[in-house]
Amino acid sequence: MRLYRKEGNTIQILCFPNENVEKGDYLQVEDPKQNKALLIQVINVQFANVPGILEELLRDSTNNGDIIHGENLDPLDVASQITLIQDARLLICKIRGTVQNGKLSVSSAWLPSRSQSNIKKLSTTTLAKLLKINDKLPIYIGDTKEFSPLKIDAAALDGSLNIVTGKKETGKSHFSKLLVLSLIEHGAPVVVLDLNGEYANLGYASDGKKNQHYSKIHVLTPAGNFKVTLPQIGLRVMFNILIHALNLPGTSAREFRRTWRLLKKQGKLNLHELGEAIRNLQCNYHVKDALFSRYYALVNSGFFTDNPSEAMTLEDCFRKIQTGGALAVNLRDTSFVDRQIVVEYLLGKLVEMLTGWKLKAVFLFAEEAHLYLRETYWNDIVTRMRHFGVFTTFVTNQPDTIRENIYRQVDNIFLFNFTSERDLETVSRAAKVDSETVKSIARDLPPQYCLLLGRVVKDFPIVVKVRALDVQTMGQTRLFFN
Amino acid sequence: MVNLLIEQYQYTTTPKYNFPHVIQHLQLPQHFIQLSLRTLRNIRKGNLFHPYVATQPVNPTAQMLEEPKRLFTEPSKPTLRLIPIKPIKDDTPIIAVDVSSMKIGETDIGILCAIRAAIVWKQRHRYRYVRLGPFPFHITEENKNEVYHLFRQYSFFEQPTLDYSSTLSLLYAPTRLGALFERWLQMGIAVQTRNGIILWDGSLTAGTQDAPVTVMSQLLETARNRSNTVLAFTKTTRLRLFGYRLTDHVGKCVPPCLVEINGYPIALSNTMRLLGNIYVAKLSEGNCSFRLDIDRKLPQEKAVEATQRLVGNDILLQSYPETLRLAHIYSTFTANEVIGIQRFLVQTHKLKIITRPNVRRLLFGPFGKGPES
Numbered sequence: 001m002r003l004y005r006k007e008g009n010t011i012q013i014l015c016f017p018n019e020n021v022e023k024g025d026y027l028q029v030e031d032p033k034q035n036k037a038l039l040i041q042v043i044n045v046q047f048a049n050v051p052g053i054l055e056e057l058l059r060d061s062t063n064n065g066d067i068i069h070g071e072n073l074d075p076l077d078v079a080s081q082i083t084l085i086q087d088a089r090l091l092i093c094k095i096r097g098t099v100q101n102g103k104l105s106v107s108s109a110w111l112p113s114r115s116q117s118n119i120k121k122l123s124t125t126t127l128a129k130l131l132k133i134n135d136k137l138p139i140y141i142g143d144t145k146e147f148s149p150l151k152i153d154a155a156a157l158d159g160s161l162n163i164v165t166g167k168k169e170t171g172k173s174h175f176s177k178l179l180v181l182s183l184i185e186h187g188a189p190v191v192v193l194d195l196n197g198e199y200a201n202l203g204y205a206s207d208g209k210k211n212q213h214y215s216k217i218h219v220l221t222p223a224g225n226f227k228v229t230l231p232q233i234g235l236r237v238m239f240n241i242l243i244h245a246l247n248l249p250g251t252s253a254r255e256f257r258r259t260w261r262l263l264k265k266q267g268k269l270n271l272h273e274l275g276e277a278i279r280n281l282q283c284n285y286h287v288k289d290a291l292f293s294r295y296y297a298l299v300n301s302g303f304f305t306d307n308p309s310e311a312m313t314l315e316d317c318f319r320k321i322q323t324g325g326a327l328a329v330n331l332r333d334t335s336f337v338d339r340q341i342v343v344e345y346l347l348g349k350l351v352e353m354l355t356g357w358k359l360k361a362v363f364l365f366a367e368e369a370h371l372y373l374r375e376t377y378w379n380d381i382v383t384r385m386r387h388f389g390v391f392t393t394f395v396t397n398q399p400d401t402i403r404e405n406i407y408r409q410v411d412n413i414f415l416f417n418f419t420s421e422r423d424l425e426t427v428s429r430a431a432k433v434d435s436e437t438v439k440s441i442a443r444d445l446p447p448q449y450c451l452l453l454g455r456v457v458k459d460f461p462i463v464v465k466v467r468a469l470d471v472q473t474m475g476q477t478r479l480f481f482n
Numbered sequence: 483m484v485n486l487l488i489e490q491y492q493y494t495t496t497p498k499y500n501f502p503h504v505i506q507h508l509q510l511p512q513h514f515i516q517l518s519l520r521t522l523r524n525i526r527k528g529n530l531f532h533p534y535v536a537t538q539p540v541n542p543t544a545q546m547l548e549e550p551k552r553l554f555t556e557p558s559k560p561t562l563r564l565i566p567i568k569p570i571k572d573d574t575p576i577i578a579v580d581v582s583s584m585k586i587g588e589t590d591i592g593i594l595c596a597i598r599a600a601i602v603w604k605q606r607h608r609y610r611y612v613r614l615g616p617f618p619f620h621i622t623e624e625n626k627n628e629v630y631h632l633f634r635q636y637s638f639f640e641q642p643t644l645d646y647s648s649t650l651s652l653l654y655a656p657t658r659l660g661a662l663f664e665r666w667l668q669m670g671i672a673v674q675t676r677n678g679i680i681l682w683d684g685s686l687t688a689g690t691q692d693a694p695v696t697v698m699s700q701l702l703e704t705a706r707n708r709s710n711t712v713l714a715f716t717k718t719t720r721l722r723l724f725g726y727r728l729t730d731h732v733g734k735c736v737p738p739c740l741v742e743i744n745g746y747p748i749a750l751s752n753t754m755r756l757l758g759n760i761y762v763a764k765l766s767e768g769n770c771s772f773r774l775d776i777d778r779k780l781p782q783e784k785a786v787e788a789t790q791r792l793v794g795n796d797i798l799l800q801s802y803p804e805t806l807r808l809a810h811i812y813s814t815f816t817a818n819e820v821i822g823i824q825r826f827l828v829q830t831h832k833l834k835i836i837t838r839p840n841v842r843r844l845l846f847g848p849f850g851k852g853p854e855s
Contacts, residue, residue, distance in 0.1 A: 056818055056819070059811055070812070074616070
C-alpha cells in the first residue's frame, strides 16, 4: 500500500488486490522519521484510475462470446503484473487520529511522508485497546472482522441517548435485546416498551428452558397483570392521559378535575363512582358527552381496576429490578389509544419516582416510539427526563420519525444496513463522524453487522458482527408459506 | 543474486497452439525467450531505472525509418487504372500479423524495451488470435550488436557478418528489433499456411537493413509456393503522385475498387527494390483509402482475385481489413501494460526507480512541451 493523496480530511491509498482491505478497516500510516502514525479508516474502495484501462477493457470485450477467441503466450508471465495493475484499488480513507508512543490522540495536523511511510492494517482489537473502550463494565457485543471479541463499556451507555437503527431484518431488535441483557448483567434497571412482545421470552433459552435471566425479566401486560387503580394514578398523570392520549378539550378537562377532586375528597375515587359522577353532572351536554366518551375509553382499555388486589404497584416492580432486571411492557395486543394511555402512565410514574429519588436511574428501550409516544414527549424524554435519570435507547427502522433536535443530542448510534439515501442522510446528520463515513459504510453492511458510532467507541467508528444470543427472541416475522 | 534468479527460469516453448491447421505448427523459438532473458541478465540488483512515461508509443515504425519519399520522379510517367472489385465469398483463411515495440525505460547502462506480436486469423466466420509476449529486452551499447545479430540469425537464418554497432542507435533499437521479430513471424505464417491471404502491416519495399531483398523475396516466394497471397497495407504513406498524396487518387471511385499505378521504377536506389505492385485500395465506404502492395511476381488477375477474396471474406471498415485491425489492437501496448511491464522488471530484477529531471521542463517551464530526452 502506498500513500497517494490527501485532500482535507480524506486520504487516498493505492493498494493492490492481494492486500485484503475492506470498508471499515483501520490503517496505520507510519512515518519512521517523525516516529508517529496517522490512523485512518477506509470508507470506500474504488478501482485506481490507471491510464489505458479503457483501451484494455474495450480490447478484451471483443473476446466475449463467440466473436473472438485467443491465446496469450506469455512465458515470462508479465501479464500477471499487468493484471495486478488493472485491479489496483484506491482506498478512500478518513483521518481519525494519530498514534504516537502507543498513545492515541485525535490530532491530525500533520502529514506523513508519501515516499517513506509504511502502511499497515490495524486490527480492531488493537484499536479497541488503544481506545480503552472496554475498561470498566465490558459488554461483549460481537466479533470483529478478525474474529476477536469486541467489548464496549456499559458506562458509555450511562446517561446517554442512543439510537439503534437500520432497515428491516438487519438485526436491530436482536442487538437491543443484547444491550438489555448486558445492562441487566451489570445490575442496571431497564424498562422496555415492547411493541411486538419480543422481549417477553428473554428469560428463556432457545430450547425453551429457563435461562440465567429468567428471574430478572418481568413482563407487564396491560389489562393482564398490569392494571392500576385511580388513586394509584393520581390527577396529574390522569390529566396527561386525558389531554394527550384521549384529546380531551380544555373545558371538559376542567370539569373532570373538579369531579376528580370531589370524589377524592369523598373517598370515592374509583371507576364506578367516576362513571356515576359524570352521569349526574349538571353541565353542558357537550362536556358531559366528551367526559363520557373518555370515561368509556378508560374503562374499555382494561388497564384500570377498582379491585386493589388486581392492581399492580409500579414501585414494587421497580424495586424488583433495582439491582438489575428488566420490566418489559408488552404492548403487542394493545390498541393505539390504550398504548398511549399505558405509556403516559408509565413515564409519568417513572418521572415521579425519579424526582422523589425512589429510583436512581433507569435505561428505557423504546421500540418504534413514534407509534405510542406523543410528539412533546420526545423532547421531554431526551432533555428533561435525561436529567432525572431516564436514559433512552430508541429502536427504529424509520430514522426520519425521530426529530432532528433529538438527533443532535444523541450520544451513540448503533447503525445497521440502510440502502435508502434518505434514511442514510437522516442518520448521517446526527452521527458524530462525517456523513461520508456513515453513508458509505452503512450502505454495504451485511445483516447482523453493526456500525458503532459515538461515545461507546470514542468516536472511532467500528464495524462489528453482532453475537448470537441463546434466548427466545420472538422477533422473527410470522410467515404464511413457512 | 540476480543472475541466479534469472537462471531459475525454466521456459519451454508451447508445443502446439490452438491454431487452425494451417498455422498450428508455428512455434515460438526457445532462442527468442532465451535472448530476452539473456539481455535482462546484465541488469544488476540496484541498477537505476528511469521509467519511460509516454502513454503512446513514439517510436517510428520501421517503414517510416526507411521509406523513400520520392518514388515517381522524372522521367517516369506513371499511369492509373481503375479495377472494380467483386467480392468472392469462399471462406479463404485470412491471416494478419502485427508487432509492437515500446521503450519501457532506461537503466544507467542502456534501455529497456518490450516487444509483443499478435497473429489474428479469420476462418469459418470466426476470428481467433494468438498473442506472443510481451518480451522485455535490455539493450546496451555493449550488447546491441550481439542482440541484433542474434535477432537476424533467428529471423533471417543468416550468419552474422557485419558490425551494426555504428548504425544501430539505441533510440531506434525497439523498432528495429520489432521489425525483425515481425519478419520471423511472417516467415512462420508463410510456411505454415496454404491457400490463404496473408496481411502485412507496411509495404513490400525491400533493401533496407531489416528488410533485405533476399529475405523479403524469399518470404514472398515461400508464401507463393503455398498458394498464399501477401497483401501489404500501408496506413500512412508519404508517397505523392502528380503532387497529391497517393491515396487521394481514388477520389470519387465507387468502392470496392483498386487503383493500379503503373510506370514507376522497381529499383528505387542501388539497394532498395519494390517487390510489390502498388495499388490504392478503397475497399469499402468511408473516407479512407490505403496504399496496397501485392506481390509483383503474382499474375495481376491473381492479385485482384486475392483482393476480391479479402473483400468477400473479411469485414472492412474504412477500407481496412478487420483481421489486420485486430492484430494491431492486440499487439499494441496500453499505458497500463507499460506500467505493468515496468513493475515486472522492477520486481524481478530489483531495480531502483529514479526520475530523471525533464530538461525541457527545467529550462522552459510550462513551455517545455517536447519529448523528454
